[in-house]
Amino acid sequence: MLPNIFICTLIMWGLSSIAVTPLAKRWFTNALVANPALATIGNPESISNDMHPEIQKLYNINFIKADVFVMGVAGFIAGLAGFPLIGFAWKANAWPGMIAMIGLSFLGFHLTGGPR
DSSP states (O other), X not given: OHHHHHHHHHHHHHHIIIIIHHHHHHHHHHHHHHOGGGGGGGSGGGOOGGGHHHHHHHHHHHHHHHHHHHHHHHHXXXXXXXXXXXXXXXXXXXXXXXXXXXXXXXXHHHHTTSOO
16 A cells, blocks of 8 residues: 555656646646736736736646646546555645546546456
8 A cells, every 4th residue: 555655646746747737837828818917927027916816826726727637637547557546745736636636546446347
């Protein structure tokens, strides 16, 4: 069980740096372009201090969406391969993705018939 926690946590860290962060930045940029109220992001000097929390919130929302998507797919594939995962996330915004990874890995593991 303990090696399973290490493996899942390493998978989460690797996927977070390789796939989640770039995808979250891409979705964040698209959200900024789509929101005319935040169109001044291209010029950081024109952003007022009261807009910074809103921008941070928008980035966190897009990070969580990307994290849940990527980790869920990875967990489901691992489960189908016969590896139910249990892991640990250090950052608060990474927990939804970790929960998706754990849940979908067990779902995929169950769909394959479980231990043989």
